[in-house]
Structure formats: structure tokens, C-alpha cells
Amino acid sequence: MSLFVGDDTPPTRTQTSDIHVRSISPLPNPCTIIKEMPLGDDRAQLVSRSRDEVRAVLNGDDDRLVVVVGPCSVHDTEAALDYASRLAVEAEKHRDDLLVVMRMYFEKPRTTVGWKGLINDPGMDETYDIPRGLRLARSVLLGVLDAGLPVGCEFLEPTSPQYIADTVTWGAIGARTTESQVHRQLASGLSMPIGFKNATDGNVQVAIDGCRAARSAQVFFGSDPDGHAALVSTTGNPDTHVILRGGRKGPNYAADNIADAVKLLAKAGLPQSLMVDASHANSGKSHIRQAEVATEVAAMVADGNAGISGVMLESFLVAGRQEPGPGELVYGQSVTDACMDFATTATVLDTLASAVRSRRQRLA
Numbered sequence: 001m002s003l004f005v006g007d008d009t010p011p012t013r014t015q016t017s018d019i020h021v022r023s024i025s026p027l028p029n030p031c032t033i034i035k036e037m038p039l040g041d042d043r044a045q046l047v048s049r050s051r052d053e054v055r056a057v058l059n060g061d062d063d064r065l066v067v068v069v070g071p072c073s074v075h076d077t078e079a080a081l082d083y084a085s086r087l088a089v090e091a092e093k094h095r096d097d098l099l100v101v102m103r104m105y106f107e108k109p110r111t112t113v114g115w116k117g118l119i120n121d122p123g124m125d126e127t128y129d130i131p132r133g134l135r136l137a138r139s140v141l142l143g144v145l146d147a148g149l150p151v152g153c154e155f156l157e158p159t160s161p162q163y164i165a166d167t168v169t170w171g172a173i174g175a176r177t178t179e180s181q182v183h184r185q186l187a188s189g190l191s192m193p194i195g196f197k198n199a200t201d202g203n204v205q206v207a208i209d210g211c212r213a214a215r216s217a218q219v220f221f222g223s224d225p226d227g228h229a230a231l232v233s234t235t236g237n238p239d240t241h242v243i244l245r246g247g248r249k250g251p252n253y254a255a256d257n258i259a260d261a262v263k264l265l266a267k268a269g270l271p272q273s274l275m276v277d278a279s280h281a282n283s284g285k286s287h288i289r290q291a292e293v294a295t296e297v298a299a300m301v302a303d304g305n306a307g308i309s310g311v312m313l314e315s316f317l318v319a320g321r322q323e324p325g326p327g328e329l330v331y332g333q334s335v336t337d338a339c340m341d342f343a344t345t346a347t348v349l350d351t352l353a354s355a356v357r358s359r360r361q362r363l364a
């Protein structure tokens with residue numbers, strides 16, 4: 001049902017609002033969708049346990065690496081579940097060295113315009129069936145938890161976490177929103193560890209500022225589980241960290257970049273550990289380069305670099321990328337940034353796991 005439907009008649013001189021709004025329609029409230037697809041006790045235990053494990057790695061109490069790995073965006077739930085079943089085998093194989101979290105991104109921040117992800121436009125056909133997108137996202141999240149994997153998401157729309165955040169082990173605030181007060185407030189109330197990306201221009205200090213702001217108590221506009229406008233008051237999220245993703249001037253994953261970032265973290269009184277995103281501006285969005293970057297990061301870990309507590313990888317079943325759209329698509333290939341294929345990903349995971357074992361020996 002549409003609450004407001006504009007027409008094409010030009011606004012009168014006394015109409016001062018909704019001049020550029022075509023329509024406003026209600027969405028199902030979070031309670032309704034959660035009741036349709038409850039998390040349940042077994043999955044909740046996996047989420048709680050894996051959040052604790054991520055916290056332990058970030059705080060240096062667990063010497064593994066958190067590896068957030070999966071497609072740049074989820075567009076096909078069947079392919080995502082297929083990927084999850086294969087990733088679960090690798091996660092189990094490396095469980096002593098790697099804490100594997102499946103990257104499940106449903107909300108894509110765009111530099112200008114483009115497909116904004118499964119929640120916003122699940123048909124990739126500009127019909128913007130957000131209720132369907134929310135249901136699809138929640139159902140595939142539950143499916144991945146059933147495969148035994150914890151999941152990681154970017155949080156972009158300030159009200160979308162109400163629909164899915166109970167299923168999420170680790171979250172990110174992206175490079176385009178890391179300086180946004182709205183997103184820092186949101187992170188202050190989220191229940192899982194949150195990584196702040198450095199800004200697209202490469203500025204790391206804004207991500208550190210984001211971590212500090214999200215660690216503080218905040219009071220802000222939000223919505224309650226029934227979808228009503230609400231005043232939200234948070235205690236602050238103690239589990240925030242920085243993600244180095246490179247910037248317009250180039251990559252920032254080299255040992256001196258990591259040392260500089262760790263110094264800034266120390267100055268800010270934050271834990272001196274961070275995640276390196278091998279994709280985005282660290283690889284120039286090349287999936288081939290991404291595998292090389294991940295191997296270079298592994299070499300730093302093997303050398304004993306204790307500042308690196310996590311790695312992010314963009315990976316899917318088939319290498320590369322294709323344009324999103326409603327027509328026929330290559331099964332298991334990204335419709336946003338180019339991803340490594342599964343075989344390359346498995347090799348990278350082997351390399352990272354071996355690097356963790358070397359670091360463990362070196363620092364023993």
C-alpha cells in the first residue's frame with residue numbers, strides 16, 4: 001500500500017515538501033520478518049560463540065587470523081549457499097589457525113550510482129522489491145549459519161540491521177561512510193565487533209576516529225523493532241577496529257603502512273591490531289592482484305607481524321566479475337567487484353594458515 005503517491009503535476013508554490021518524492025510505501029517491520037524466520041537457539045549459540053572468538057583475536061588473546069572471505073555481494077542465494085558449503089570445509093580444515101567468517105554483503109555503497117545490493121533490488125531489474133530483499137537476505141544468512149559458518153556484513157542503511165543483525169558475527173562500516181556520524185552511532189549500538197575502513201582517499205585517522213566514536217555511548221534517532229521512530233540510547237561498542245583497504249593514492253598494506261596505523265592506534269589508546277583488506281584499493285580491484293596481496297600479507301604475518309589480526313578477501317565460485325542484471329548470468333560470478341575463484345581462495349587460505357603457524361612459532 002502506498003502512503004503517498006506523487007503525480008507528474010508540477011508542485012504548486014505552497015507545496016514545500018515531498019517535491020522530489022515519487023512514493024512512500026510501508027515496509028514489513030523487523031519483528032514480522034524475524035518471527036517468520038527466527039534465529040533459534042543453535043544458530044544463536046554459533047553467533048555468540050564466534051563473536052567471542054573474533055573479540056579474542058582482535059584483543060590478542062587468540063593468535064589466529066580472522067579471515068572475512070566471500071563474494072563482494074550476494075546476488076544469488078543458491079550460489080551463496082553453494083559457496084558456503086565449500087567454504088565450511090576449508091574453515092574446518094584451518095580451524096586451529098584461521099577464524100573464517102563468510103563475507104555476506106547485501107548493501108553496496110556506490111561511488112555514484114549502480115546496483116545497491118540484494119536488499120535494495122533483489123531482481124536486479126530496478127523494481128526495488130525491498131520486502132523480498134529483506135526476506136531473501138535473512139533466509140540465506142540462516143542457511144549459511146546452518147552450514148556452520150559465522151557471517152560478516154557491511155551495515156549501510158541505518159535501519160536495516162534491525163532485520164538481520166542478530167545473525168551477524170562481524171560487521172563493517174565502509175570507506176564511504178566511515179566518517180558518517182549516523183554510521184558511527186549505529187556501530188555504537190551493534191552487538192558484534194565492527195571494523196571501520198579507512199576513507200577512500202586513504203585517510204586512516206577517520207577510521208580511528210570512527211572506532212573511538214562507536215566505542216562511546218551515543219543517543220540518536222532510530223527505530224524500534226516494530227519499525228516505529230525511536231530515540232536510541234547506546235552504551236558504546238567496545239569491539240571496534242580499523243580495516244586498511246588502500247586509497248586513491250595507492251595501497252596501504254605494506255609493513256610501514258601497518259606500523260604507521262598501529263602507531264596512530266596506540267596514540268588513540270586503542271588496541272594495536274587491525275584487519276587488512278586485500279581487495280579494493282589494495283589490489284586496484286584486480287582479483288589476480290588480490291591473491292598476490294594476500295600472499296604478501298601472509299609473508300608479513302609469517303615474519304611475526306602481530307599488528308595484523310584479520311584479512312578480508314573477495315572470493316566467489318568463478319573468477320572475475322560480470323554486469324548485474326535480470327538476464328542470464330554466469331553462475332557463481334560476482335556482479336560487483338571482481339573476486340578470486342574458489343581454487344585460488346583455498347590456496348590463499350592454506351598460505352594464511354601456514355603464516356599463522358610460523359608467527360606462532362616465532363613469537364613463542
Ligand SMILES: O=C[C@H](O)[C@H](O)COP(=O)(O)O
Nearest residue numbers: 108109110111112114336337
Ligand atoms: O565493493 C564494492 C565496490 O568497490 C563499492 O561498492 C564501490 O563500487 P563503485 O565504485 O563501482 O560504485
Ligand SMILES: C=C(OP(=O)(O)O)C(=O)O
Nearest residue numbers: 109174175176197245280
Ligand atoms: C564497498 C566495500 O569496500 P570499501 O568500503 O572499502 O570500498 C566492500 O567491502 O564491499
